């Protein structure tokens with residue numbers, strides 16, 4: 169019998185739902201829907217937690233219906249639900265009035281042929297996480313399905329191990345066998361920059377992390393200084409193609425420190441000072457200004473990539489790792505991907521996520537649930553600062 173997992177992700181500004189079907193130690197993707205709120209948050213230059221949680225409340229029901237339809241698991245219900253089950257679900261959603269109202273639509277659909285519901289419980293923005301968690305709890309109650317709590321960062325790790333093609337089967341054995349241990353994961357997103365050591369499957373140790381801004385956050389803030397909009401990573405990367413990475417020598421914070429931690433706030437400040445000291449002369453909208461900004465973007469990107477690569481290579485050597493996995497939004501960065509491929513010793517297996525799976529999505533959450541089912545004995549609650557262990 170195939171087993172189906174529905175996964176829900178709401179830790180930041182993407183509302184995402186995916187359904188996968190497990191069969192004989194492999195799975196295929198039945199649906200994978202991501203709705204980004206980036207445009208909405210752009211006006212504020214970053215993600216506003218309460219706005220994100222309101223958007224998740226609006227989006228979850230239509231996305232669930234879309235994901236069930238795509239997975240061919242959507243049917244309209246014939247018989248009526250008891251008032252008690254309706255009440256129980258609504259009670260779970262008492263802090264999400266907008267979602268509770270939209271949940272009425274779910275009462276009209278037949279219990280889908282699912283076996284479990286995977287849900288991101290952290291790290292992330294707690295108000296946003298709670299919306300997904302309470303939604304998953306209400307579905308679990310209504311459909312009588314177990315919940316599988318998933319760590320968002322573990323999802324990013326697995327995003328590099330799964331393909332996104334719908335018909336392709338992802339085999340547990342061949343995927344996990346391809347991972348030679350110890351494995352190291354470089355996780356670079358808007359909220360996190362971490363080096364995670366995996367001595368064996370499912371066992372994690374964070375050996376380094378950022379002491380201030382995350383790599384993606386630095387991209388976003390520098391993009392804001394250059395008036396490139398939000399999210400900044402893709403805009404900086406694009407502009408950088410027209411500039412020179414060696415034009416300005418920005419600092420490489422902590423590159424020589426005897427640990428695996430990162431710090432990007434000094435680099436961000438260096439860009440700010442550079443703009444203050446040199447910006448005025450180029451305050452016109454001519455080609456010189458484009459080149460001026462492009463050089464800043466390229467030189468800033470080069471500094472970030474340098475630090476990430478030097479620290480990663482050193483960690484690989486120190487722990488004699490055999491595999492490198494890269495995950496998180498910044499893993500989409502082409503310069504980082506190219507330079508990593510070039511710099512990596514030949515004996516190390518590199519796993520880079522497909523660019524469609526670098527950003528937040530629910531397929532990676534389903535993947536993490538498939539590869540490493542966690543027990544849901546404890547109460548399921550949001551943990552904004554959850555760490556991998």
Ligand code: KG4
Pocket residue numbers: 180356357358359360383384385387388399400401402405496497498499500501502526527528
């Ligand atoms: O993993 P993600 O989608 O969300 C979090 O969990 O934070 O990462 C989003 C981050 C943003 O900061 C965005 O600017 C950055 O990833 N990003 C990039 C690129 N694409 C997205 N940074 C650098 N280069 C890119 N091409």
Ligand code: ZN
Pocket residue numbers: 320324357358496497527528
């Ligand atoms: Zn993420």
